[in-house]
Amino acid sequence: MSTSPAFSGPSSDELSPQVGRPRLSLVSRLERILAAAMGAALLIALVLISSQEVLSQRAAVSEGSQAWLNTLAVQAASPLVFDDAKAANEILRATSIYPGLQAAYILRSDGSTMARHLDDLQEPLSADALKRLPTSAYFDRSLLISTPVLLSHEEVGRVVAKIDLTPMWRSVLRFGVSLMLALGISGIVAALAARRFLHRALQPLAGLKQVMDEVAQQERFTVRAALVANDEVGDLSIVFNHMLDQIVKRDGLLEDNNRRLLALKEAAEQASTTKSAFLALMSHELRTPMAGILGMLKLSLRGQMESTVRERVELACKNANALLQIVNDLLDGSKIEAGKLSLESVDFALHPLLDDAMELLQERAEQKSIGFALHVDPRLPLFLKGDPTRLRQVLLNLVGNAIKFTEQGGVSVNVRLQSPQDMAATLPTQTSAVSADEHSLWVHFAVQDSGIGISEEAQGRMFQKFEQADMSTTRNFGGTGLGLSICKQLVELMGGRIGMHSTVGSGSIFYFDLPLLPGQQPIEQPVEDLQAHDHQLHVLVAEDAETNQLIIKAVLSDMGHTFTVVSNGEKALEALTQESFDLILMDGRMPIMDGLEATQHIRAGFWGDWVFAERDIPIIALTANASELDRSKFLAVGMSDFLRKPVDEVALHHALSRVIEQRKAQGLMLKPKAPVDAAGAADLAGLDALLDLGPVTETLATPAAPESVAPKPGRAQRVIELREQMLQAFRAQAPLRYREIEAAVAAQDWPAAAILAHGIKGCLAFIAPEGQAYELSDWLERMADNEDEAEFIESFELLKNELLSSLDINPDAEGQA
Template identity: 30%
Template sequence: MTKYGLRARVITLTIAPTLIIGILLSAYFIKNRYQELEQQLSVAGQAIIEPLAIASEIGLSNESRENVRRLIGHTHRQHSQYIRSIAVFSDQNDLFVTSNYHRNLDLMAIPDGDSLPDRLEISRLQDTLLLRAPIRAIGGFNNNLTQDQTIGYITMEMDLSTVKLKQYQEIISAAVVLILGVILSGFFAYRLLLDVETPITQMINMIDRIRRGHLDVRIEGKLLGELDTLKNGINAMAISLSEYHLEMQQSIDQATSDLRETLEQLEIQNVELDIAKKNAQEAARVKSEFLANMSHELRTPLNGVIGFTRQMLKTQLSSSQQDYLQTIEKSANNLLTIINDILDFSKLEAGKLLLENIPFDFEDSLEEVMRLLAPMAHEKGLELDLRIDPRIPAGVIGDPLRIQQVLTNLIGNATKFTERGHIRISVELKQQRDEQLELQFVIRDSGIGISERQQAQLFQAFRQADASISRRYGGTGLGLVITQNLVNQMGGDIGFSSRLHQGSTFWFTLSLLKTDLPLVQPVDSEALAGQSLLLVESDIESRQLMSERLSQFGLSIRSVDTLPEQSEPVSCVLICVDASDVPSPDTLIAQATHAESFSDKVIFCLPTTELALSEHLLSSGVNSCLAKPLSVRKLVELLQGEQQAPDVLPPAVETHTNKLPMTVMAVDDNPANLKLITALLKERVTHVVTAHDGKHAVDRARSQRFDLILMDIQMPEMDGVTACKEIRKSPLNHQTPVIAVTAHAMTGERERLLDEGMDDYLTKPIEEHILEQVLHHWTHPHTGDIQPSSPLIKTNNVGSSLSIDWSLAMKQASGKEALAKEMLQMLVRSFDEVEEKVNNALDGDNIELWPIIHKLHGSCAYSGVPKLKGLCYELETQFKQGDDNDDVEPELCELLDEMNNIREQSPHYL
């Protein structure tokens, strides 16, 4: 709706122009008239004063005041309506004569110091007009005066009140004319409203009635011009609406009848859909329950197989026994991989797979995948080659586990479908923007290839390229689906190209972040300066690849396809053996003997399947044997002289000598699992108590205090959750930490168990390093919620933090204990230099501490020392703000104390 109606608009648009134009014209003409009257008065005054000036010359020259007074008096009386006063002044600016008394003669006189006027001057003062004219001497009347000499001046004051009076008269006349114009415009506006508003109001009322359903109303009478056309249109519209309404009513009646029939059918379908929905929900529940049960039932026996295999590998074994046990472990891990694939697929379908974002060593992570898949490739006589773009930094941030999973799936598929030839993996840096790295991974094989029909269904779940009953290659058909989803979830793309019988190329891209923090001990390339290496590799691509990687460390590389008959002396000879054509031991020994004629060090790079051959060569005097694909770090360590000659029978693995003085109860209904958990715990704690079910565990908890309880979840009669709640009721173990040990690995299982009252969570099969993390965590708790049940389990005061947080160190090292220990050792070794400079600064030396504190801060990032890291951050911030060494003296003393604490505590973890 508009703010103003038609009436207001018509009146405004009719009267407003008249009013505005009238005001503008009146103002214009009044102003012009006033200026014109004032100009006329000025002209009249000029016509009066100039003759007076000429006539007053004789009287002023002869000093005849009476003659001049009569002259100006007569003039004043003739024009008294305009003239207020006339005065004559001598050349000395003295009053000579005036027409009447003036109270302010100074106003008519020229100010002192000003010269006499030489021409007519007109000035306006408020409501008066002041005219001054010079009186000049005319030659002949007075012989003492020169011609045209100014002998005085005459001043005349004229009244402007008459002009203003006429101006007021003009204003009143204009106002009267304006009012008459407005009245006339109002009359015309009123007539216009009568001719327009009344018909329009009638039309509005009729339209409103039509809107309310009165379709039989019509507008009657004859209207003016377009209004009559509008009336006819509205009447025609009313007729059409009446006809449409009738048709619509008939259609509604028909549609209502059809709708009744449709609603009856929909009601039947809704009942059927509701039944189908309940069936689908039940199927989903059964599926989830099946996955959980399958996970538990499969992981439970696998826990025993993998666990006891690893326990056996700790004992003294022959090479064959080690090989057999490693094969058993590998087969069990393959079965575990299939289980994890199914669970990962379930998580991906539900959108609940979470990605990590942690720093890791890029090359080490990729080489770990190559080491894992090398045996499968070498068994088929295939060569694995890895090329990493040298521009890619060593440290990156991302999810190393999922990247390894993607590579394992793709390389594993390439190995599975390749019978001869090679598998080459390359990683290229496509683009770098600041800290963002865009990498492309390419996996090429020389396998059987994929037909166009098979390519269409390659990334579909539970579908394989060859799904026939006679197919040669096994698998679940989930690997590529999981790979595609993982790559997409990490923000990358994946694709492939393939031709039948000519091999396949799979590629995917990822975006990772660069980090400059140290992740592993860097290779000291300075120690290799001046050394030369003769590389013997039959495959030209592998030879070029290895030459590129080794030349980055300052080595002088000479590569050949076969061992030459003669050669210049070199520091080392590296002989690579083809996996598809392994020579006899005697041939290799002969090559080693020949190579020793021009080199002191001979190293063989053998396929991983040739363990016995490696032992034979080592026993024959060969310096060292490395596994393919070649680990550059291991080769550099050998060239630096850090290798150790292995025994034919490896010594038994040392068990833990420093056991934790604590009592732990292990609860499991599976005898094999209970035996394995007991064996793992006895290596790490002094006392282990077992319970074969939940009731037995509750009975033991009521009679004995424990420092920690490992509780299986799925047990007959009393499950682990119920047993945990019962144990909490006992006064002896009311606050004892209870760790859930379960084969269930479904999403949300951990959160559910923690909500049920468990303190932590372990999955089967149990990884030893994870078990150690749990034991360390609950012997060094991070909060004060758990009351100690032995002197070992200490609570921290509020606001304090651990000097060494081993669980944090393990997490920062991606679960690699050796790497975590190495990082802690490097940190402790750097303390001597820091302490020396800090002590010198405290003694008053002018030392800039910011660089060394910054370096120490970077070292703390991956060593599990949160308190020291916080102190370094605080000191670094204060130095950046301009504080000097004296300002941060308390923090520096605290830094020295904390480094001392870490040095004292570090032997317990190394």
């Protein structure tokens, strides 16, 4: 039985006792309460009974003493009348036998003392004390009493006596001790009896607690509390059992719901996987013939043909481009949905971007004889910072739609700086995907047309996938309904907001706001005039991709250095035992043994039976994995420096210069530089052009120069030739790499798949570093490291399709080793 997600036992913090307080059971607390109550009751009884006893005995002593004193007053009347002091003393001497008498006085009517009798330890009372009415406190050890002496109802004097109360207090003490013993024994007996009955009364509650602990700690919801008493505890057990029945019932419902949800989730994932596979397959199947169709059509347009035929071929080329745009929309939507579309943030000039984008669509507007205008707010800065590629894509899509649906009138594009007041008025508050920086400028883009317009009912779904206004729109104008959905997703990815206004028959306005940071004019870095090194290095190059080997060999050759190339770390270790090198250029990820492991063996000085003479030889990492984490990892194993692919010739030149200086400082002999031909020396820095020649397909498709124009001699021409050689080598190797990757995935050999993906990424770093294929190859390597099979397969299909469209690499061709 599964546990209920809404029910859980008490936490350890809830069960742990509070600091400074020991944990007491309910029985212990009740016992303490009972003991305190009984103790308080017995104490009150002891105090009350003892007080009553004191009052009783004191009253008895006071009454007896007063009666005796009254008799003494009768006897003292005659001496007082005759003022016979001797007789008065005789009377007091006779009274000394009264128990507890400490002092006795016979006083005249004027208060003077006629006679007195004192105990041996007593001090006489003062005249003032005798004149006042004798009083005594409750707890005094003596009792003062007095009575008047009357003769014919006339007071002739007074008689005063002081009685000792010590015997009374002793009697009271004995009584109190006896009473305390009696009450204490009675209280103990009562407490023992109450404790026994208390345990019996609380036994059902303890059983209920045990069941609750079992449910809370062991999560056993099948146990039930026993009904052992027909009282409140029994009612509590019934309610608890009912609660457990409800939990079991709810758990059963939750299990059923979880099973249904899991089935629905699996079905959704399967549908998503099927959709992604379908998109990948369709893009592959469509791009392959489309690439051939477009290529043949463009070749046909270069030749001579009749005007009618040229018009038909141009129309076919436009239709083929439209079909290719549909495939691109499908792929863009799939990438955005998969979270693989990355944005860049670079400085760009806004006006040239708008002019270039509008120029592409000007011809379409002229063909339909409609107006086409661009208005740019002069307040906008010349340079902004954002993703110009995606901005251009959104503009082309919106303007292209406006031209497509407009038959009369015209289309205008307005770009202006948006104020906060305008923002609040034009767009409702929405949550964008990316929070805008506080320094961002909100730029408003609006595309207005005088076309057919869109109904209010259709406007609510215009930005959804595969949606158009109605079926007639699809029949008359074509399209997939993906363009606006992709525009919305791209705008929200860039932190903006998109919307529309439209009236049927009066045209539409599609607008979006983007937060763009103020930019600056990109600084063109001057090409550094690299001079040949004064000394020649013998370099060991560990690189597994043949395409990458070509570029490394070319760079080192042009710098005047010699080299030995190996394909993995193990061969690099073997080469170190056979030759002496000044430097190692080490790729990070290679088959059999990667660069990290090989570096560790070199720094250790041995590997198996091989011993390396120079453990501290400079080792420079040369890899396409160029994050800070990768850099730290490479340097941590003992590499001397870190360079990323594609090769920055300036950075490599500086690194080699540092190695030369280091070797010279160590007193090691280096060969002088090799002679370089004048043309090559004058153009030493030209190899950087290899990385800036633009897309390879454009370079190769450039028409040949007329025979009257001689090709540029020297190194620049060799750069173009080298790049074409690398592309041809990559085209030849790619199908074989595809099959090796598929075999690695089938065997679940993810390290091998990661190495193969890394090799493709390294090649693309030199051939097409700015293309989408490079990003996909990087993502493919990460998925191999994560052993994410589904994501790897999907990304692999996308990579093959991208390579087919951008580099014309057919995955079904026969590869060469």
